[in-house]
Amino acid sequence: MTAPSMRRALLETRGLEIQFDTRRGIARAVNELDLTLYEGERFGLVGESGSGKTTTLLGLLRLIEEPGRIAAGEILLDGVDLLKLSDEAMRRVRLSRIAMVPQGAMNSLNPVIRIGDQMRLTILEHERDVKRDEADDRIRELLEMVGLLPTVARLYPHELSGGMKQRVCIATAICLGPQLILADEPTSALDVVVQRQIMQTLRSLQERIKATVLLVGHDMGLMAQFVERIGIMYGGKLVEVGTVEEIFRNPRHPYTQLLISSIPSFETRGTFKSIPGAGLSLLNPPGGCLFHPRCPDVMDECATRAPTLVQLQEDSHRAACLLYEEGNHAGTT
Amino acid sequence: MPALLEARRVRKVFHGGGAFGGAATQTVAVDDFSMSVCAETPSFVTVAGESGSGKTTIARLLLGLAPPTSGQVLYQGRDVHTLKGDGLRAYRKDVQAIFQDPFEVYNPFYKVDHILTTPIRKFKLADSKEHARDLIVEALETVGLRPDETLGRYPHQLSGGQRQRITIARALLLKPRLIIADEPVSMVDASLRATILESLHGLFSKFGISFIYITHDLTTAYQVTDSLVILYHGFVAEAGPVEELIKQPQHPYTRQLISSIPVTEPGRGWLDEKVAQNEAEASAATDSELGCRYAGRCVDVMPRCRSTMPALYQTDSRRACACFLHEESGVALPQGEDLTRLFTTPTTPA
Numbered sequence: 297m298t299a300p301s302m303r304r305a306l307l308e309t310r311g312l313e314i315q316f317d318t319r320r321g322i323a324r325a326v327n328e329l330d331l332t333l334y335e336g337e338r339f340g341l342v343g344e345s346g347s348g349k350t351t352t353l354l355g356l357l358r359l360i361e362e363p364g365r366i367a368a369g370e371i372l373l374d375g376v377d378l379l380k381l382s383d384e385a386m387r388r389v390r391l392s393r394i395a396m397v398p399q400g401a402m403n404s405l406n407p408v409i410r411i412g413d414q415m416r417l418t419i420l421e422h423e424r425d426v427k428r429d430e431a432d433d434r435i436r437e438l439l440e441m442v443g444l445l446p447t448v449a450r451l452y453p454h455e456l457s458g459g460m461k462q463r464v465c466i467a468t469a470i471c472l473g474p475q476l477i478l479a480d481e482p483t484s485a486l487d488v489v490v491q492r493q494i495m496q497t498l499r500s501l502q503e504r505i506k507a508t509v510l511l512v513g514h515d516m517g518l519m520a521q522f523v524e525r526i527g528i529m530y531g532g533k534l535v536e537v538g539t540v541e542e543i544f545r546n547p548r549h550p551y552t553q554l555l556i557s558s559i560p561s562f563e564t565r566g567t568f569k570s571i572p573g574a575g576l577s578l579l580n581p582p583g584g585c586l587f588h589p590r591c592p593d594v595m596d597e598c599a600t601r602a603p604t605l606v607q608l609q610e611d612s613h614r615a616a617c618l619l620y621e622e623g624n625h626a627g628t629t
Numbered sequence: 630m631p632a633l634l635e636a637r638r639v640r641k642v643f644h645g646g647g648a649f650g651g652a653a654t655q656t657v658a659v660d661d662f663s664m665s666v667c668a669e670t671p672s673f674v675t676v677a678g679e680s681g682s683g684k685t686t687i688a689r690l691l692l693g694l695a696p697p698t699s700g701q702v703l704y705q706g707r708d709v710h711t712l713k714g715d716g717l718r719a720y721r722k723d724v725q726a727i728f729q730d731p732f733e734v735y736n737p738f739y740k741v742d743h744i745l746t747t748p749i750r751k752f753k754l755a756d757s758k759e760h761a762r763d764l765i766v767e768a769l770e771t772v773g774l775r776p777d778e779t780l781g782r783y784p785h786q787l788s789g790g791q792r793q794r795i796t797i798a799r800a801l802l803l804k805p806r807l808i809i810a811d812e813p814v815s816m817v818d819a820s821l822r823a824t825i826l827e828s829l830h831g832l833f834s835k836f837g838i839s840f841i842y843i844t845h846d847l848t849t850a851y852q853v854t855d856s857l858v859i860l861y862h863g864f865v866a867e868a869g870p871v872e873e874l875i876k877q878p879q880h881p882y883t884r885q886l887i888s889s890i891p892v893t894e895p896g897r898g899w900l901d902e903k904v905a906q907n908e909a910e911a912s913a914a915t916d917s918e919l920g921c922r923y924a925g926r927c928v929d930v931m932p933r934c935r936s937t938m939p940a941l942y943q944t945d946s947r948r949a950c951a952c953f954l955h956e957e958s959g960v961a962l963p964q965g966e967d968l969t970r971l972f973t974t975p976t977t978p979a
Contacts (some may be wrong), residue, residue, distance in 0.1 A: 344818040345789070347932070389779055442773075458680065487679030487845060488889040493904050514819050519892035521899035540895040544807065558823050559893050560848040570823035579760050 303334035305372075306508050307356070307476055312369035313353045314348070314532075316578075323578035325351040325364065330605070333476070338502065338509045340519040340540075342555075346575060348514045352529075353478045356510075357394060358386050373476070391422055395469040397462075397479040397498070404465060405453040411464055412449025419471050438451035438467040441504070442497050446521035459490035468496055471506055481513040495522050516559050519542055525612070528552050531576045531586035534605060538613035548608060548615040552591045585618065593619060631706030632665035632951035633690060633839070634724055634805055635878075638664070638965035641686050650789055658686040660863045661700070663967040664841075666807050668705070671837040673830075675871070675968055676848040678860030678884075684843045685858075690840065692726050721841035722752055727829075729812035731792035735784035741792070742780050744799050745769075748846045752803060768798040772828045790821035797828055808832065811843040826853050848890060858968060859883050862922040865941060868968045869948035879950040881929045923953070930952060940964070947971060 304355065314326035326348045342531040343349045349610070354360050356371060356453045358378060369379040372394065378386060390396075398404040406414055415438070416431045426434075442463040453461060462482060466579050469477055479498065483491035502509050511523055519526055528536045528551065536549040547553045554571045573590030576582075580591050590597035595618060603616045641659040662683075666672060678684045689695040693709040697717055702709045704720040712720055728734055735744065745765045748754065755761035766776045772794040784792060793813060800808050810829060814822040830853045832838045844850050850857060851871055858868045859880065868879040880883045891899050921927070924934040933954060941951045942959030949962060949971055 344820055361713065368665065475775075478956050485680070488891075489679070489885055489904065492889045492891070492899065495902065496900055499900050515891070516819065517893050520893045520895045521891040521897065544893060555820060558820055560823070560826075560852050562848065562851055562887075565852060565872070568823040568827035568830070570827070571820040575818075575821075602708075 301555035303337070305332050306335045306374065307331075307333040308370075308372040309352075309356075310370040310372070312352070312355060312371060313367040314351050314360060314364060316364045318363060318579065325532050325578060326355060329532070329534055331527060331534060333508050333510060334516050335475075336503075336506050336508055337525060338499070338511065338523040338527045340523035341510060341512045341529060342514060342516065342519055342526060344514060344575065346531075346578065347529040349529050350480055351532075353396070353510070353512055356476075356478065357390055357396060361539045365473070367377055374440075390423070391418070391469075391474065392472040393474055394476045394478065394531045395472070395474040397465050397477060397482045399480045399482065400485055405461060407453050409452075410449065411451055411453065411456070415449070415464075415468055415471060418468055422472055434471065435467075438471055438522070439464075441470070441501060442467045443493075457490075458486050459487070459494060462486060463497060464496050466494070466501065470501055470505060473507075475507055477502060477507050477509045479509060479511045481515075482511075483518070484513070491518070499528075516556065528555065531581060533579065533586060533616065535587065535617070536613075536615040537605065538608075538610065542610055542613040546613075548613070548620065549587075549617050550591045551587050552615075554592070558573075585616075595619075631668070631703065633668040633705065635663075635665035635703045635706075636691060636697075637663055637701045637703060637967075639687075639690055639697040639702060641683070641690060641695065642698045657863050659683040659690065659697075661965045662687060662863075662865065663700075663965050664858070664969045665967050666839050666841065666969070667695075668806075671833060671839045672969070673833050673840045673842065673855045674858065675842040675844060675851060675856070676858045676860060677844055677847055677850055679845055680836045681862065682860040683863040684845075684860055685811055687737070688726070688809050688841070688843045691809055692724065693720070699860070720751070722803045722876070723806045725803060725805040725808045726814045727793075727796055727800055727808060728808040730816055731789050731796060732816075734796055735792065740781060740783055741787065741795055744795065745802065748799060748802055754802065764802055765798075768801045769795070771801060771831075773824065774798065782859075788821075789815050790824065793807035793817055793825055794828060797825070801832065805838060807841065808841045809841045809843070812845070813842075814849055815844070815846065822849060823852075829853060847875065847887065856969070859886070862937075864922060865949075865951060865968060866923065867948075867950045867952075868971065873948065879944060879948070879955060880923075881927050881954070882923050882950050885926075885928070905943055941966065941968075943971070 309329050309331045312326055312329040314325040316325055329352060340502055341349045346528055357367055366379060414436050415435045419426055419431045435449055439446055439448055444460060444463050483494050496620060523540060525539050527534050532549050536552045543552065544556060547556050558569045558571060569589060576586055584599045585603050588594050598618055601618060603618045603621060605614045605616045606620050607614050608620060639659060643656045643658055645654045645656060670817055676684050676687055690697055693702065696710055699979045709720055749761045749764060755764055763945050769779060770825060774791060774794050779791060779795060799946050816826050817825055826849060831873065833840050842850060842854055854871050857871045859866045859876050861882050866882045920935045920937055921939055924930050931953060938959040939953045941949045942955045943949045943962050944955050944959040949968060
């Protein structure tokens with residue numbers, strides 16, 4: 297694999313802060329997030345519900361709705377800060393440069409419009425001077441790219457299976473050749489056999505159009521098989537980043553370690569490992585490290601000092617835990 | 630001695646279409662399915678299948694929430710749809726349900742206490758307020774919840790995992806003999822799944838409550854279940870003890886299912902290995918009433934699979950598989966045979 301430092305960054309968030317103003321206070325759903333996605337890579341963002349992974353995706357598209365808002369930070373796509381674009385310029389970035397494959401394919405298609413018409417409307421919305429014939433040719437090609445027959449264009453969504461609908465959503469997402477594809481648990485509603493076919497399709501397309509994929513979800517098995525690098529989120533913060541090999545073979549943050557050991561497998565039966573303690577309240581977060589009340593390796597200073605992401609020995613592996621900060625060599629090997 | 634609960638050759642057909650001038654369609658959700666839960670020895674059985682396999686329909690039939698098109702669901706030998714009075718009350722108490730969505734089972738206007746006090750009132754489980762309170766506290770503690778952190782709250786103030794555990798505590802209050810759990814962990818975070826599964830398994834091992842666990846997720850099923858029934862489009866593809874079935878699957882569908890699960894070990898070629906299935910062909914093939922419903926997606930398909938439905942062949946004392954590949958090595962079971970008897974009786978058949 298190319299060393300990440302050799303790759304060109306496509307998207308970078310710097311200090312991204314997404315907050316929700318509620319009656320009971322401000323919830324920091326995404327908390328000073330520094331995330332770098334390299335050109336052409338598949339990156340996975342993992343975390344439990346409420347960890348801020350879906351909010352991050354919506355933030356990248358600037359689709360955060362009230363009472364949420366992007367409070368601070370930068371989102372650099374090819375060095376241009378998306379947060380400084382006008383609404384109209386941002387609208388043009390969506391789909392043509394950053395596209396999204398939604399979670400529930402069945403709910404994102406219009407039930408009363410034929411597949412081909414929906415796709416054509418999408419293309420014409422963004423490229424107004426495209427002729428109908430050209431659009432139809434492109435739709436035929438897109439459908440073939442995702443493994444569907446061109447005749448699918450004439451069908452209505454209810455005539456398709458869940459897997460076929462998700463393929464249509466992928467075809468629509470790539471219709472303008474985006475540089476970045478955001479996928480929010482795209483296969484969570486599908487069975488495992490179809491899931492595998494869809495993920496294989498997504499991978500081959502991504503390689504063909506040389507796009508970057510950001511996959512969000514909590515299926516660690518899917519992450520291990522699909523992405524090249526993983527970021528683990530907890531309470532809106534990135535707590536560990538590394539290649540799949542680094543994360544799965546040598547997880548360093550105690551949360552990642554618990555997350556990985558809690559995955560059920562066919563190796564062991566009747567052992568139930570879970571992460572102790574209650575989930576985090578974003579409205580009333582603990583001081584210091586957000587994970588310290590649940591952490592098995594907690595130290596005194598964890599309650600007062602918030603860790604930052606630090607580089608571990610490996611080139612690309614970073615973790616935000618005081619165990620690995622200067623002066624604390626307990627955790628290093 | 631009749632079984633505690635038995636599905637005897639149940640078939641459920643849904644009629645669709647017909648409106649707006651469309652052609653009427655028939656969907657056979659469950660076809661000639663039989664299973665039973667022994668009244669004496671507790672058992673943990675998983676019914677697994679993908680969406681559309683009929684697994685939730687089976688749960689609804691067993692819970693008496695939907696009448697079968699043909700066949701019967703029997704509680705202690707009596708058809709659940711003819712039960713009245715005390716008989717119905719006993720069925721409703723003995724057989725409890727846990728549903729998938731821990732958000733939808735609650736009425737948001739009531740505190741969570743409501744779903745715990747209602748069964749106590751309806752089934753007259755307590756003779757005083759203090760007694761009722763004790764029962765609730767006991768049930769909550771059994772599923773690992775702290776009563777002071779849960780009671781008096783509204784559903785939205787609790788996490789999904791807490792809500793799901795309260796529904797388990799509710800089922801537990803009634804001291805049921807059987808719990809039918811339909812995807813109880815699919816909407817719960819991975820980190821909490823283990824806790825919920827552990828609670829369920831504890832009820833089985835400590836209190837002797839039988840379980841029918843309905844899921845699409847073979848890895849969670851593997852953690853808790855003793856035996857497994859694999860459904861495909863309303864028919865039983867394979868059944869047997871979980872260890873053998875997962876480690877040595879016999880039906881091509883089970884093999885495909887297990888090999889498709891993404892494992893947490895990177896670099897296993899999951900993305901590269903070709904999936905030998907054609908979705909378009911599969912959706913056409915499954916419309917056919919003739920032949921094996923899996924034929925259109927099967928890698929080992931033979932010409933006869935497309936015209937004749939294979940019987941369920943008993944391949945060893947505790948396993949059965951509905952595939953012609955096992956015709957010679959196995960013995961054809963009679964149609965609609967009760968599968969659970971096959972593997973819940975560890976001794977050789979009488």
